[in-house]
Amino acid sequence: MDPRFWHDRWETGRTNFHEGQPNAFLVDYIQTLNLPKGARIFLPLCGKTRDIAWLLSQGFHVVGAELSATAIDQLFADLDVTPDITQQGTLQHRSAPGLDIYVGDIFDLTPTALGQVDATFDRAALVALPADMRDRYAQHIVTLTQSAPQLLVTFQYDEALIQGPPFAIPADQVKALYGDAYTLTRLARQDTDGGLKGHPATEELWHLIAAPAP
Numbered sequence: 001m002d003p004r005f006w007h008d009r010w011e012t013g014r015t016n017f018h019e020g021q022p023n024a025f026l027v028d029y030i031q032t033l034n035l036p037k038g039a040r041i042f043l044p045l046c047g048k049t050r051d052i053a054w055l056l057s058q059g060f061h062v063v064g065a066e067l068s069a070t071a072i073d074q075l076f077a078d079l080d081v082t083p084d085i086t087q088q089g090t091l092q093h094r095s096a097p098g099l100d101i102y103v104g105d106i107f108d109l110t111p112t113a114l115g116q117v118d119a120t121f122d123r124a125a126l127v128a129l130p131a132d133m134r135d136r137y138a139q140h141i142v143t144l145t146q147s148a149p150q151l152l153v154t155f156q157y158d159e160a161l162i163q164g165p166p167f168a169i170p171a172d173q174v175k176a177l178y179g180d181a182y183t184l185t186r187l188a189r190q191d192t193d194g195g196l197k198g199h200p201a202t203e204e205l206w207h208l209i210a211a212p213a214p
């Protein structure tokens, strides 16, 4: 998807994907990841999600990647924190205690820059990408995180009624994208509160664990 689409959304404040509170699946299912305090959790395409403040409050270290500098300005303002800022190639690195954010195209992020992560939480990231970008994205996440365990939130809805993003990602597509690298378990599904764009929708939570070597 053209980066201008997202820059425009942030510049004009059309960010209805932003939840004003930590994601309910994250809060209810984080224990499934069985992470110790201080574990590093990666949030791809993080926007200014409140999940970051919540994870920090739970004693985790958060690493995010986000295209929009405006989103990250707002994130740090919401956190009431002034980050240190350095340039790393095409990416800007904004850091504060417990928090590293890479501002720029996630496809420019390397495993070396990201460093070791213990888990990934994908909410409104995979589903934000059109079909022709998803393979590349999923492979990039696997490479970046070295198949770290993942919680992945997807949507199901009638695509004849709703135009994404967020895009519907049926179970067989989750398996096609991640089935080689991970063993997949659907942990939960629930109707989206108030529907999506006026139509019924369902959200699903997937738990991805590195598949045993063949």
Ligand SMILES: C[S@@+](CC[C@H](N)C(=O)[O-])C[C@H]1O[C@@H](n2cnc3c(N)ncnc32)[C@H](O)[C@@H]1O
Pocket (backbone or CB within 6 Å): 006, 007, 017, 018, 019, 044, 045, 046, 047, 048, 049, 065, 066, 067, 068, 071, 104, 105, 106, 107, 123, 124, 125, 128, 165
């Ligand atoms: C639907 S929003 C979700 C934000 C956040 N995960 C949340 O739950 O509120 C998708 C975000 O991905 C960002 N984005 C889109 N393409 C990107 C890319 N190639 N690299 C980094 N971020 C990207 C957009 O700027 C936008 O903030």
